[in-house]
Amino acid sequence: MNPLITASELMEEMAGDHPPLLLDVRWQLGGPPGRPEYEAGHLPGAVYVDLDSDLAGPAGPAGRHPLPELSVFAAAMRRAGVGRERRVVVYDGGQGWAAARAWWLLRWAGHPSVRVLDGGLSAWQAGGGALTTEVPAVAEGDFAPEPGAVPVLEADGAAALARRGVLLDARAGERYRGEVEPIDPVGGHIPGAVSAPTAGNVADDGLFLPPERLAERFAGLGVTEATEVGVYCGSGVSAAHQVLALASVGVPAALYVGSWSEWSASGDRPVATGPQPG
Template sequence: MNAIITASDLMDELAGERPPLLLDVRWQLGGPAGRPAYEAGHLPGAVFIDLEAELAGPAGAAGRHPLPALSDFAAAMRRAGVRADRRVVAYDGGQGWGAARAWWLLRWAGHPSVRVLDGGLAAWTERGGPLSTEATAPPEGDFEPRPGAVPLLDADGAAALARRGLLLDARAAERYRGEVEPIDPVAGHIPGAVSAPTTENVTPEGRFLSAERLAERFTELGATEDAEVGVYCGSGVSAAHQVLALAVAGVPAALYVGSWSEWSADPTRPVATGPERG
């Protein structure tokens, strides 16, 4: 199954006999909370998911958005109505990062059918899709996480993968080079990582490039058939979007959830700067 779905196809599925469950994951780094936007208008039937509270654990040594406790994540997904036998579609305000984080977590936890609405809320409204301000209270779901369905990296695993395979840095290129660091304590990148800003995987409207164009991009970056691929970013959110782009291109990839926020918090870990892998 494709990892993304168009607004047109989602409309068709919602009109069918077994419509997917919709998760609204509007979130912006350093931006306003997503719930007020959800309450002002969301896809009919969508359930709001708070990325900070439900898709991440407390910030600390493991990073700014570490994995949530499995029991907490399971409870949040069941409250949202997630069932093992019902397809899930996540969307956000259009950037795609929040929806991709929900997609990746549910896939990692073993849900068999999760997709992201390509272009998010903007794509929906452009197609004439309606919005609702009614609160959604779905029946309790039955989802039981079985983690490990997709690969996960820790700091040591990311360092090793950078040496033996391809570790992509999904942050802006200037952060990779160490020229600026607006959030974390140290500027630079994991030695051996390759700069691959996730913003280059989408059109100016925030929709994914075609699978063919994405495959070409990742091949040029070194994602050959036999390459083992991993991704990190600042805190494991935009990197999930890059893993999603790789999935669209047909390239499996592991996610380093702790990402630079975890790596740079340990002064014993090496840091590279400049445009090269280091």
């Protein structure tokens, strides 16, 4: 199943007899919260999900957005109406990072049918889709997470994969090179990792590049059908976007959830700088 759905495809499905459940996951690094934006206008029937409280655990040594407690995540998804048998479509304001995080978590937890609205809210509106301020009353879902459906990396596993396969660093190039580091204790990258900024996955209109162009991009980064691939970023959010992009062209990839925020926190892990993997 293609993990992406276009605005026009979603409009058709929403008009059908069995529309998917919509989750609004608007979020920005450092705020402001997405709930007020949701209340000001969202896709009809969409339920708001908070990334920081529902899709991540508290920040700490495991990173800024570690995996949430399974019981917390399960309760949040059931409150939002998620059931195992109902298809889910997630969207955000257009950047795609938060929606990808929700997509990845639901896939990791075993949900069989989750897609991301390509281009998010912006694409919906550009296609003539209506917004509403009505907050829907949804029946509680019956989703019971079964984690482990997609691969996860920890710090040592990420370091090893960088040597035997391809570990992609989804952050901006200047953070990878160690020229700037606005958030974490030190700049640079995991030795052996390849710079692959998430921004390179999308066109100027915010939509994902066509599959053939995405495939060319990843091939240029050393990804082949036989390659073992892992991805990390600052805190495991934008890296989910990279995993989504890879999945859209049929390439499975493991996510290092703790990412650079965990790697750099201990102060005793090796750090490479400059444009080369190291």
